[in-house]
Amino acid sequence: MTTQTAQQALAEATNRKDAPSVVDVIAAGKPFPTEVHAEMRNTDAVVDVDQFSLWYGQTRALFEIKLEIPRQGVTALIGPSGCGKSTLLRSINRLNDLVDSVRTDGQMLLNGSPVYAPDVDVIELRKRLGMVFQKPNPFPMSIFENVVYPLRIDGENRRGLLMEACERALKAAALWDEVKDRLKHSALRLSGGQQQRLCIARAIVADPEVLLLDEPCSALDPLSTLRIEELITEISQRYTVIMVTHNMQQAARVSQATAFMYLGRLVEFGPTQSIFQTPHLDETEQYVSGRFG
């Protein structure tokens, strides 16, 4: 089955002009085969999304997503607003469980262990992932307590250890120099860019397996954006990063792989370079060049 769809896709790719457009296929309600570039097949997947669907009550937000996120480096999720990027990201750490009416289907594996199985301990699962949100959300406590929050809730109270972890995370998040003299101050008084870097520090303090970033720069000025982009590049040496972004340049600059989503489907997935320069599908090309979506 899988090979067949891949062949079909290949046929469509070589013969683009005659194939019906993605929009038409989706509008007709037909199952849509994801265009996965050859480089992205059979990689060592950290997050393996397998035919994953998600409903908010009656409305379906994700349609049989199949996506293998490669180890190390940054994978960018792009697509027009409302296409389900955040939903997909939040499905990986099951943050969507907090919404009452959510129903899921399909499977997802994080480093080989299932994410959606009845006996999965959601809290343990979330401890393996770090997440940064669109809007900086520091907690109403000191900078220090913010950074070590994930360790605190694990019951870690040894001061020296916490201090060390805090320093390491803040340095990794390029915030240490700015706040090292006021770790005891309230985190809410930091500037927006600093707050976002603080959130990144908090997300990496407990050494997550994967870092999930949901438009981490959208509330920031260009300079802060630049710093955070550099930061992401640096962090991605050690962690696998999945990042949602609306900024094409950012995706091009930072990521190694890019997935293009549209109306709850994963449309095309490939190395960033080829997605931006030689995409297989017209829609992808139009989207990345800003003429669609």
Added chain:
Amino acid sequence: MSDVTQTTQATPAQTTVHRRTPFSARGEPRVWLMAMAVVVCLALIVGIIGLIVVRGSATFWQGPIDEVRLQDGSVFLGVPSVTETYQPQPDELERIEQARADGQLDNAHAFTKTGEPVRRRYFVGNRDLGQESFRWVPLWEVASIEQPKDVVLVERDEWGPFLGRVRTLRAVTDEDPNPTGQEFKPESVSDRELQSAIDTMEARRAAIARIDRTQIPRLQNQLRQLEWKLKAAHLNQERRAASADAPPAWLWWGAMVGCIVAVGGVLGLRKAVRHTNSGSRVPVAILACLLLATGSLAYLWLERPGSHKGMSDDQVTQIEQQVEAERNAILNEQSGLLTQLDDLREEDNRYRIIIEEPSLGRISPVSRSAPDDPMRLSQVVRIVPANDLSFSGRIGVYLSRWWEFLSTNPREGATAGGVYPVIVGTVTLTVLLTISVVPLGVIAALYLREYAKQGVVTSIIRIAINNLAGVPSIVYGMFGLGFFCYTLGGYIDEGPTEPTPVGSWWGLVGVLFLAILIAGACGLFVRRSGDRLPDSASRLISIGATVGWLVAVVLAFWAISSTPYFHGFFEAKLPEQTTFGGRGILWASLTLALLTLPVVIVATEEAIAAVPGSMREGSYGCGASKWQTIRKIVLPSAMPGILTGAILAMARGAGEVAPLMLVGAVNLAPALPVSTDAPFLHGDRTFMHLGFHIYTLGFQSPDSEATAPLVWTTTLLLITIVLLLNLIAIIVRARLRSRMATSAV
């Protein structure tokens, strides 16, 4: 692009839309109206507060004393208060005419310009001489008013102030008990000898009070405790005699079997778990076995063969001897104290002061029944030479009266003296109320907002809570009296009135455990199975869980309220004296807590709902559990709102009087609810409360006209205390808020 611009430019020329602003759109008249409404509100508030502050703080100010000579030759002393016109009776009118005809009306102030007569109210005191505290004097009757420097106002233990002149101070000696003794006439009130005599007397009076009010009551209390100890021992002796009948043997064995089965179950299940990955149901099974095992073990322990209830005769004899010894020691000490007290009193009795009032030359008596015996010097609280005071002296008197008011015990059936115990009672009550209502309300609000499934039931509960806030407070008082004082307090005092027999009681406990197990299992099953079950089945299971918990709660209440193992903590004091089974500050504060619960719940719910979802998500994203998120993120963020609720609850609770009259406030409490004796906070004691004290002063005192100024002062005090308590909470809240303040992102 360009033709678009053209069309927009062309439009105004074609259609003539005439835009105007109607008068109703301009808000000025309404703004004026609203401003007027605000001004009226402000005026009312400022008016009431100003009135209370002015009247309340004027009470202790000492004005001069007038010596008034009337035209018929009589003389009296009085402190003038109100002057007003009045409508004379016909016969008085005649007398006025008569006087006018005689040309005696030379007092220019006796009539207004329109010819109405004027009268003045004088505070004349000297109530033990058989006169009213106040006297209205028509000014036309007055021949002269003087303010002689030697008249004084003497504040006394009893019967209110006495107005007169200090004549002599004398010490009655043994040889010559009655009239003269050492005698001297003080030159003035500031006479050194008089002052030093008063000081000595003060010390002696303090010593008497210490023995009489503190030491002897403490000994008597100890004696009573001993008696109760003895009585408890005897009760226990009887209980032992009655408890000879052993429980049914089958139950004993049943419990044994249950225990073994339970332990076996635990072990077996643990083994099974290692092989099959049955996951979440194991904790339930283990919990079940543990519960059963604990229950059975408790039974085995409590009903073990030959277990002893009550006390053996030997133990009782031992206690009897011990009590006897302690009683003798206490009685010894008491008789020592009593002799000491007698000596002090005798000495005290010797020093007398003669204060004479001018009208009939009578003196201030030692008691009402002995009008010719001069009062003891120790009965004097303060001698105020009202006409011989400089301004700073007046301020000194004013401040010392305030200090006395705030720091001493009430006198004369709580209509005079200080309000110290009243303040302590009010503050203790409010603090107790706050620390019991806030946790309860916060927990309730947390559950409602965070855990309960939002739906019809939660809406109904919310509506019910909001309506509770509107129930008249006296209803809470009745509930508090019926439930807290009599039911709960009675249970604490003497245990269940009709305990279930041991055998059936353990049966009840067994059923209770079963209900808990079923409910717990249902709950876990429904949560873990997710959507793998058909809807109807999962609904059935969740109903099972709910019903199971309800049954468990009912059974638990039943079991606790009818346990045969509890005989109350204060059984021995009954029926002589109730401890918690009567009115007291603990029950009063719980009643008020109930009354103010809706306020706290509503405020907390709002505060919790206002915590941004992004913060919760951030916490969950870090791998925090729900409880950790609530405790570390939601509650701290909601703290200012919760404190607002606490402030509102405090303000409402501290001002409440009606329910307190039912559950514990009294005119005159024998002891403070807090003390330096263990257990420091005496929840069983009755207490005094400022709100109730206002009522007492205003409506229960024999001379309510004289206490009216005190009503104002007490009101001022109540408002101040509520304000101070609120201020503390407000400061804490402000600090929290400033810590929470966000930077401009």
